[in-house]
Amino acid sequence: MDSNIVLYGASGHCKVIIDILQCNNQPVQAIIDDAPKLGTILDIPIIHTKQFDFSTAQNMILSIGNNKVRKRLAAELPFNFSTAIHPKAIVSNHASLGEGTVVMGGAVVNPDATIGKHCIINTGAVIEHDCRIEDYAHISPNASLAGGVTVGEGTQVGIGASVIQGIKIGKWVVIGAGAVIINDIPDNVVVVGNPGRILKK
Template identity: 65%
Template sequence: METNITLYGASGHSKVIIDILNCNSATIASVIDDHPKTDTILGLPVIKNTDVDFSKVDQMIISIGNNKVRERISTQVKVNYVNAIHPSAIISNAVTLGKGNVIMAGAIINPDAIIGNHCIINTGAVVEHDCHIANFVHVSPSVSLAGNVTVGQGTHIGIGAKVIQGITIGKWVTIGAGAVIIKDVPDYAVVVGNPGKIIKFNKDNE
């Protein structure tokens, strides 16, 4: 695990990342935020992003749960992004893992899965073999993705959702908590229920 890591974002999500880094004995250089609502988080000082010289940042993780915000910051702030992986996560040696990802406690990622950049694989989530997860995706706690599932950029899969094998989920989709996905989902759709049904479509800029 890299050391001297800067976190961008002071929120509940960042608390979990701080804990992951502590479990790996990584050094946290600072926690920064655009609009800090607190001076400290888990004992670490929070500083404004305007007070940071990003050219001197060694490694960084965007510690913000909102997929769109992670996308925006990653395009604006060009630094060396690194991963945070909880020691209890199980990740096959045959997984392809991008940068800026957070893999939380108890997550399982099986062989030949591909994880893009700036993704969140949350607590206890299962990503089975040959899944392809694009950039800025959030796979929430206790989600299960069966084999050969494709998830498009920016999609949020809600807590406890299940996706059967071979399904393709488009970009910037929202899958509701506990939904069961048994057929492909188009871009920008909002899907809820068991079996999952489209209830509306997000706008491109949401």
């Protein structure tokens, strides 16, 4: 278990990660942000990045919801990245999670699922067996992926969306809230509706 975790990004997403870490008795050293507007979040101080002594940071989590920003910062920051798993999430011992990934309360990650780096598996999301979630993806609250689904890098599967088994979703896709995905999806598109249809590129 990592100690003295620094969170990068003062946001609502940051609040949820703090709660996860506190539930696991993992101390948060500080929250750092490029443009802090508040003094604290959940009683943890926010420090401007220019004022923070990065040499004191042993472990970090990028507490930023924007997938592209997480990717950029992960490439720029030379730190060990921790994972955070809510104690009321179910993560199979036969699943794998990459560095920097967070799993919220009520989420389920089943056997032989592979979750990449800096992913967000949000509240109540279901990742079934043999799914592959690539780096920087976000599976939103109550989204459900059946077995063998692939989700490409940086893709966001919207709140309450459903994806049938074996589907391949490309990179940097946005799946709208409540969409039902029954066909493969190419890269760089927005998909909405039931059944899911490409709205725009």
